[in-house]
Amino acid sequence: MFNKFKKNESKLHQKERKLAFFLLFPTIFIVLSIVIFPLLANFWISFKPISLGDLRPPKLIIKENLRDKLINKDKTAEIHYRYRNSSAKYDLNNVIFNDTIPKGFTIKKIEPNDTCVIKDKNLTCNLEKVPAKSSGKIILTITTNDYSKKNKDNPKNTRPTTSYQSKNILTSFEFTFDNFKKVFSATEFIQVLKVSIYYTIFGTAGALLVGLFAAQILQKSFKGRTFVRGLLLFPYISPVIAVAFSWVILFDPFSGVVNSMLIQMNVIDKPINFFGQKYTDISIFGYIFKFPLALSMVIAFEIWRYFPLSFLFILARMQSLPEDVFDAAEIDGASPFQQFYYISLPFLIGIISILFLLRFIWTFNKFDDIFLLTGGNAGTRTFTVNVYEQAFAISNLGAGAAVAVVIFTFLLVFSLVFIKYSKKEAF
Amino acid sequence: MFWKYGLFCSIFAGSIWGTFWQIIFTMMGILTFGIPLELDVKQMLIIGLVSGIFYINFQKTISMKIHLTAIFTMTLFVYILNFGKPYQINESLNNVNIFILILLTSAVTWISINFSLNKISIGKLSRYDLENFYIKLMWGLGLIIFILITLVPFYIMIMTSLKNQQSLILNPLDFSLNINSDFKTLFNSYIELFTDFNFHLFLINSFFVSCVTVFITLFFSIPGAYALARLRFPSKKLFSSSVILIYLIPSIVLVIPLYAIFSQIGLRNSLLALIIVYPATTIPVALYMLRGYFSSLSSEIDDAALMDGLSRVQIIFKIAIPLSKPAIVSVGLYVFMIAWNEFLIAFMFLDDPSIFTLSRGIMSLNSSEVPQQHLMAGAVIATIPVMIIFLYLEKFLISGLSTGGVKE
Structure with a gap:
């Protein structure tokens, strides 16, 4: 049973x-x-020496031309086949092309004569190999007795078909370490690493702190709280392209509101190119230091756009905190700062650390924002922008992919840390 | 210590609010009236300070009449301190706009002082009251600053889109709207985008791609999420956690191989390419969110239905989906927003202007030949649908966002 x-x-x-x-x-x-x-x-x-241009596979381009139209004195005409290898790099092998000769035409001469064979009106030419960049010509001399047909059955009515093999760099077994050598040996690697780390750490921490502050503000109930909560999420839900461009226009050195306003209020005397200037000198107590302006602006944008996310999560967690804990603390005479420090903060530390790790990973992976704001110029090139720069601006796909591998390696390490911590926090 | 006294608090709050509102309202005045105004912080600092001291002394006896008198006295003092010429503008006594601006500054400063110093006594304060005072002050300042920094870029976006090239170059700070101008001149940039720049096509393309993405995503993720939430099968845990890991992988790592492969098979420059790639990035998010929701439903209903002879597939259609309609709607909208806002893949893949999505289309406006206001009008067009969805279904979305959907 x-x-x-x-x-x-x-x-x-x-x-x-x-x-x-x-x-x-x-x-x-x-x-x-x-x-x-x-x-x-x-x-x-x-691991491949591949550029953007290599993605277009080499092609045999054939143009067929009918010359003389059978009115010369020999009553013959010539069909010219011009062929060309479209690739500047790769040969075409085993090239064969076929065409049909219309009825009523006879072939008198083929030039060069060893390449083509005619069988039942089918022309088969074996060109064997067409090297890169090269082109050639096949000339058929044809004649016909039936002039009436010449307009109906133009030899050009049938298009030649071709077959050939070429090396496809994507699928071949040609490998190289050059991409990685290039990525790691370049002096800019250290620079890119530095910028990525600054951007990630300050962007993440900034968005979290601002989010925490916003959550404290919105925790108190007041008229229109739901409205303000919705409002504060605007930067996060809007299309990145819309908000990034409005920041660019807001801070434009020539017609931007911020620059004009600062000049008008006598704060500065000449416009600042916020997104285009790598450093600006700031003097504090006579000591002048170089402030990375464009990078800071990009970080500010990151904070502005992503604090709503941290704010939302922290607020949700805070609202799940039982009210009577605070009541009890109030009766015991705990001051507001004490309540925050000894009750809220320990309760929130779990979600904050998870948010930090998640945001850290995403900020590290962020591409759109920086690309749209500065294009990776003025000292804001992070790894993600470098992928684009290598692969699409310099057209070296292999190097771009190598940078992507570097990103993925970092990502893997971060994820392992994340998994280890998120298990503790039961995310 | 002096800072523990109510009197100091009143001085502090008064001067802070005075300075703060003076800066804010001067900027607002410059932007809304289009007149160059000079920022002078000192006057409002002094007036706010005095008002603070006044308020803390007489707060118990204050009536509506005194409120109004206080506000008008503050306004009057601005004129007196500036010898009748606030903001250094000649003939400003006759300028109604300036008067309204100063009156508003005074009124808002006074209200803020009231709010901050409410129930604060003039003598030494307890630690609790003192901290409450500073928290309240920070709360007020913080709330206003948050609202302002959130709104300003959107305000600039909308106002720029309504200006014309000439007035923008003439005075970049003039965002005053000419109420007399007709619809056509006001919305000129929008009209040109739709007539000359094919924005109607971009809208249709974006809408099409987003809707199809939502449909495909839901079609595959609902059964998947149900399986993860309810069914028992080996390596389920591993599967659930790998879903999270999958959506940590950024598109920038995938874009080169996808570009290469799609170029080779001739799919790259097509909407179909987007329809293939987008769901792959949204399905893990949707799966994760829906799994959370399905798990929160009681499994007893499922067991009862199983007893009654329904198959699992029937349960999905007849019980799980109807019960989780709100969750499915919010996940669907969230996916719609992801697809609508997506930039990188669209930018890399689409070359042909007739199949541009909005993001890609706006990117094509970003050149020196296209004027700024067109770019901003495009930005507004892209933002409006997202805003409508968001305002309409804010509650759904917020619960959806905070139950674990954290993909951007």
Whole structure:
């Protein structure tokens, strides 16, 4: 009896397992093909000498031309096939092209004559190899007795078909370490690393602190609190392109509001190029130090755009804090700062550390914001912008992929830390 | 210590609020009236300080009449301190705008002082009262600063889009709207975007791609999330945690291989490419959010339905989906927003202007040949649908966002 029950149970389990697999399969498939496979492909590409131009596979381009139209004195015409290898780098091998000769035409001469064969009106030319950049010509001399057909059956009516093989750099087994050498040996590597770290740490910590402050403010109930809470989320939910460009225009050195306002109020005497100036000198007590202006502006934007997220999470956690704890503290005579320091903060430290790690990872991965604000110029080039710079601005896909591998390595380390901590915090 | 006395608090609060509002209202005046105003912090600092002392002495006997008198006296003092020419503008006595500006500055300063010093006595304060005073002051200042810094870029965005090139160059600070100008001149940038820059196409493309993304995402993530929440199968834990890890992978790491592969198979410059890539980035988020919601539903209903002979698939359609409609709607809207706001993939993949999405289309406006106000009008067009969705379903979204959907 018990055995039977057990057997049924395991059957049920099996059924569930099958169903679960069936329900999850599409997700697994999509994620594997659009996330995991490209991730692996990225490693592959990072070891290849590949540029943006190599993505266009080499092609045999053929143009067919009918010369003379059968009115010269020999009553012959010439069909010219001009072919060209579109690639400047790779040869085409085993090149064969076919074309059909229309009825009523006879071939008198083929030049060069050893390449082509005619069989049942089918022309087959074996060009064997067309080297990179090279081009050539095949000339057929044709004649016909039936002039009436010449307009109906133009030899150009049939288009030549071609077959050839070429090396595809993406799938070949040609590897190189040059990309990594380039990425690591460049003097800018240290610079990019520094900028990335500054951006990530200050952006993350800033957004968290501001978010914490905003959560403290919005925790108190007042008229219009829901409205303000919604308002503060605007920067986060708006399209990045819209808010980034409005910041650019706001801080524009020529027609920006901030510069004009500061000049008008006699705070500065000439406009500051906030997003275009790498350093500005600031003197404090006679000591002049170089302040990284553009980087700070980009960090300020990051804080402005992402504090709502921290604020939302911290607020949600604070509202789950039981009210009577504060009442009890109040009766015991704890002052507001004491209440914050001894009750709220210990309660929030879990969510704050999780948020810090998550935001840290995302800030490190942030591309859009910096790219739209400065394009990675003026000392704001982080790793993510460097991927774009290498792969698409300099057109060296391999180097870009190598930078992406560096990013992924960092990401892996951060994720391991995250997993370790999030288990503790039961995220 | 002197700073523990109510009198010091009143001086402190009064001067802080006076200075603060003077700065804010001067800026507002410059932007709304389009007149160059000079910032003079000292006058309001002194007036605020005196008002603070006045308030803390007489707060118990204060009536509506005294409130009004105080505000007008403050205004009068601004004129007296400036010898009748506040903001250094000639003939300003006749300028109604300036008068309103100063009156507003005074009124708001007075109200802020009232708020900060309410129930603060003039003598030595207890630690509790003292901290409460500073917290209240910070709360007020913080709230206003937060609202302002959030709104200013949006304000500039909207106002710039309504200006014309000539007036922007003439005075970049003049955001006053000419009420007499007709609809056509006011919304000129928008009209030009739709007539000359194909923005109607971009809107349709963005809308199409976002809707399809939502549909595909929900179609695959609802069953997946149900399986993760309810069914027992081996390595379920591993699967759940790898969902989080998947959405930590940024698009910038994937964009090169995707670009290469899609170029080779000739899919790159097409909306189909976006429709393939977007769901792959949103499904893990949706899966994660929906799994959380399904787990929070009681599984007893499912068990009862199983007893009644419903299959698991039937349960998904007849019980799980109807019960979690709000969650599904909020996840759907969230996914819509992700797809609508997406920039990187659209920017890399689309070359052909007839298939641009809004993000890509706005990027194409960012050149020296296209005037600023067109760029800002484009930004407004891209922002409005997101704002509508957000305001309409704020509650859903906030609960959705804070239950773990934290993908940008």
